Amino acid sequence: MSDTLSCPVSGAAESLPEYPLQRAAECPLAPAPAVQELRAAKPITKVRIWNGSTPWLVTRHADQRTLLTDPRVSDDDLDPGFPYVNAHRAEIAPVTPRLITNTDAPEHTRLRRTVNGPFVVKRIEKARPAIQKIVDDLIDTMLDGPNPVDLLTALALPVPSLVIAELLGVPYKDHDFFQSSSSLVLDSTAPPEKAREVSGALSAYLDNLLGEKMTDPGEDVLSEMGGRVKAGEMTRTEAVHMGVAMLIAGHETTATMISLGTLALLQHPDQLAVVRETEDPKVIANAVDEVLRYLSIVQTGVRRVVKEDIEIGGVVIRAGEGIIFDLHAANWDPEAFPEADRLDVRRPARTHQAFGYGPHQCLGQNLARLELQVVYGTLYRRIPTLRLAAGIEELEFDHTGTTYGVHSLPVAW
Amino acid sequence: MRVELDEPKCVASGQCVMAAPEVFDQRDDDGVAILLDEHPVSELHDGVREAAAICPAAAIRLVEG
Ligand code: HEM
Ligand code: SF4
Numbered sequence: 001m002s003d004t005l006s007c008p009v010s011g012a013a014e015s016l017p018e019y020p021l022q023r024a025a026e027c028p029l030a031p032a033p034a035v036q037e038l039r040a041a042k043p044i045t046k047v048r049i050w051n052g053s054t055p056w057l058v059t060r061h062a063d064q065r066t067l068l069t070d071p072r073v074s075d076d077d078l079d080p081g082f083p084y085v086n087a088h089r090a091e092i093a094p095v096t097p098r099l100i101t102n103t104d105a106p107e108h109t110r111l112r113r114t115v116n117g118p119f120v121v122k123r124i125e126k127a128r129p130a131i132q133k134i135v136d137d138l139i140d141t142m143l144d145g146p147n148p149v150d151l152l153t154a155l156a157l158p159v160p161s162l163v164i165a166e167l168l169g170v171p172y173k174d175h176d177f178f179q180s181s182s183s184l185v186l187d188s189t190a191p192p193e194k195a196r197e198v199s200g201a202l203s204a205y206l207d208n209l210l211g212e213k214m215t216d217p218g219e220d221v222l223s224e225m226g227g228r229v230k231a232g233e234m235t236r237t238e239a240v241h242m243g244v245a246m247l248i249a250g251h252e253t254t255a256t257m258i259s260l261g262t263l264a265l266l267q268h269p270d271q272l273a274v275v276r277e278t279e280d281p282k283v284i285a286n287a288v289d290e291v292l293r294y295l296s297i298v299q300t301g302v303r304r305v306v307k308e309d310i311e312i313g314g315v316v317i318r319a320g321e322g323i324i325f326d327l328h329a330a331n332w333d334p335e336a337f338p339e340a341d342r343l344d345v346r347r348p349a350r351t352h353q354a355f356g357y358g359p360h361q362c363l364g365q366n367l368a369r370l371e372l373q374v375v376y377g378t379l380y381r382r383i384p385t386l387r388l389a390a391g392i393e394e395l396e397f398d399h400t401g402t403t404y405g406v407h408s409l410p411v412a413w
Numbered sequence: 414m415r416v417e418l419d420e421p422k423c424v425a426s427g428q429c430v431m432a433a434p435e436v437f438d439q440r441d442d443d444g445v446a447i448l449l450d451e452h453p454v455s456e457l458h459d460g461v462r463e464a465a466a467i468c469p470a471a472a473i474r475l476v477e478g
Contacts, residue, residue, distance in 0.1 A: 113444070121427035361424070
């Protein structure tokens, strides 16, 4: 059975499509119909973006893997051909220091190796009990509070910010400040000056805390980065930037995977039952990867620019041209995932590209997986009667942010 | 099966450790992969193939046979 048989057709393959492409209102969790048509008809094709430029759009899973590991494909956002997500990103590129997010090998490899330590699989796994406690406490509070409640504010947003606070080594007494400011920084409805002010306060806070950790280190990421600053391996500014980046990159994304992931599972009660009833952590782990694949929430895709001509799939991508990799399209590619439009928590899902692919693949992916495994493995079991407290057609989806999410998710039990 | 690890390419994602913990480990300080077993026994081959398929840096090469 297919979830998307009734999704409409767009005719996008006929012309030079405007990107991003529009999703169909009646299929809010599916990729834009046009992107699916392009993958079948013109898997590597030009599109037009906000600034009038016409980068390539790559939609097939296999082509994305080939190109994202090709050294001629660059993350250099100072190159005039770089297909910026929006005007703001274009504006800040020249004033942003060179970080893992805008460099290529060998510099990228060197920078990334200085920040990788805390994300080593076995080190991350040690955080499981602390994450379990955070999730249990939030669910306790939720069950004692009003019913229905917005799952975003009750659980989805606090989990990643408390987890990153714990990981960075933010003292417990500052968790409230940390959580409320990080939510404000991400709140797209907050006035920009307010967001700037709060984000400045967060940087100042982290800089100060880093200073304390340099004199009195603990077992946390800021202490470790403080050690690298003292050893001359990274500058203090880079360390603070990295702390803020971890917070920003991991907050809304993980929160969305909790809220939208819950929505997707509630829409597929048979799949939710598998997650709720299993005793096997491997089943939960696979369900997390399948929901990551199914939702592919990073809707702006991965953006690159080409440094030397590349011939692929009968087209030539010229030096100086941009490429957009649509992750949802690749993750719904039937050649990579048969019946890709079905949410099937038991299918082999690990080759999905929801975290990107290539050297820039998500730094925080192992942490995100762990948080989601704890949430999916706990929430539905502790609240087996959990249900949506609104019609899906009443929900407001965010079509413009980096991640595709819901503004609020009313749930009851 | 022989496993080859192209260490300079490794971006320390740890995906190989998740797929085949008997065959791969990571250095504690920077996460770079360590090949524990160049000739894994056949029961481990599925995990190793998965590791090679999901390695985001295409740093794992398998010589089958
Ligand atoms: C479910 C949650 C998450 C999703 C879907 C996600 C998605 C992504 C994607 C698609 C990329 C690739 C960008 C590119 O290639 O240009 C990426 C990179 C990145 N992510 Fe995540 N992410 C998540 C959680 C996190 C967390 C928890 C952290 C940090 C604690 C984090 C930190 C980063 C960083 C620093 C990069 C840049 C890596 C580089 O360019 O080398 N992310 N993420
Ligand atoms: S999966 Fe690849 S990039 Fe990741 S740690 Fe293993 S070898 Fe390195």
